[in-house]
Amino acid sequence: MTATATARTARTAPTAPATLVIGATGTTGSRTTAHLVAAGRRVKAGSRRAAPVPGAEPVRFDWYDPTCFGDAVAGADRVYLVPPVGDPDPAAVMLPFLDRARAAGVRRAVLLSSSAITEGGPAVGQVHRALPGLFDEWAVLRPSWFMQNFTGTHAHADSIRADGVILTAAGTGRVGFVDADDIAAVAAHALTDDRAPDGDLVLTGPEALSHDDIAATLTEVTGRPVAHHRLTYEALRDRLAAAVPPEFAAMLAGMDRAIADGAEDRTTDTVLRLTGRPPRDFRTVAARELSARPAPTDAP
Structure with a gap:
């Protein structure tokens, strides 16, 4: 040619x-x-x-x-x-x-x-x-709740950076928190595999953790005290309503109440099945995203 x-x-x-x-x-x-x-x-x-x-x-x-x-x-x-x-x-x-x-x-x-x-x-x-x-x-x-809620720009991450606290109405309920990169890896497979899943896929990390567990891990990884403060459904709903529409605030607070009742206490093998590798645990993700950052100061 x-x-x-x-x-x-x-x-x-x-x-x-x-x-x-x-x-x-x-x-x-x-x-x-x-x-x-x-x-x-x-x-x-x-x-x-x-x-x-x-x-x-x-x-x-x-x-x-x-x-x-x-x-x-x-x-x-x-x-x-x-x-x-x-x-x-x-x-x-x-x-x-x-x-x-x-x-x-x-x-x-x-x-x-x-x-x-x-x-x-x-x-x-x-x-x-x-x-x-x-x-x-x-x-x-x-997906279950994102691990990045505690490391990115979510309200939890903001309260952790500002006050060293996580505020929820989830009580001692456990959640199979999942890494956003694992979600994206599954999304890429669902978009590109020869055959589409043609169904819904519940995505979790490898273990179900309470918010007390999350606070303890963040304390260990960052060297800065982090505590979980438990709110009532009503207190969380009203707090959220300052930033989002009231009906959406009620829905989000209701999700926390469902966590307290055990609705998210589960893990699945979806990430492993679709990507061929196990999902990342919270300690690994926290270390990856937080340990290299300088600790916040009290200076204005």
């Missing part, structure tokens, strides 16, 4: 379909994007400001602005769905987008939900129920 013919072939070769990652700068979206890019996949990284993401094509995406939907799904045949944060009725904005995505050629959808929310349940549970009727290939990830 001549150089001219080679160049012509390169110009006319079809572009590989992309995976649209919604929330590509967030906790699981950024990690899922990194897994896909490392695997050589074409990724459209959706975020409200179309922020640059290494190895991906940035694209603007805002759940509340349907005018951006067309450009976001153009050329994509699969999508990773992170629901709008803090919205008590995400189906209202997500289902119209999913209809449009299907019409544009998206054939596989992977939805981030929660272990605490079942199909048909509140909030994203309504999207979970609709997904199998919209796409032939699908999965719903239902």
Whole structure:
């Protein structure tokens, strides 16, 4: 083949379909994007400001602005769905987008939900129920509570840094906390494996821990005292309502109450089954993300 013919072939070769990652700068979206890019996949990284993401094509995406939907799904045949944060009725904005995505050629959808929310349940549970009727290939990830809630920008991490406390209404209830990178690894498999899971996947870490256990581990890893302060359901609900809509605050506080009643005291083998490696434990994740950071000071 001549150089001219080679160049012509390169110009006319079809572009590989992309995976649209919604929330590509967030906790699981950024990690899922990194897994896909490392695997050589074409990724459209959706975020409200179309922020640059290494190895991906940035694209603007805002759940509340349907005018951006067309450009976001153009050329994509699969999508990773992170629901709008803090919205008590995400189906209202997500289902119209999913209809449009299907019409544009998206054939596989992977939805981030929660272990605490079942199909048909509140909030994203309504999207979970609709997904199998919209796409032939699908999965719903239902991770337990993120380990990064204690190390990132979550309210727990903020109160730990500011006051050395974790505030919950979970009592002595135990949770199979899971590493966000393990969630992303499962998401990448669900998006790229030859056969989609076509079901919901409950994701946990290797052990169920109470918030007292979490506080003790953080104390050991950081060398800074951390304590778990137990609140009532009402006190937590009112505290959360200062930052999120009241109905969403009530739902979140209710999840803590369910933890106290044992709803999250379980572990699963999902991470191992889909990725081929065991999930990371909390001590490992805390050491990875916190031990290298300088301790906060009391200086303004």
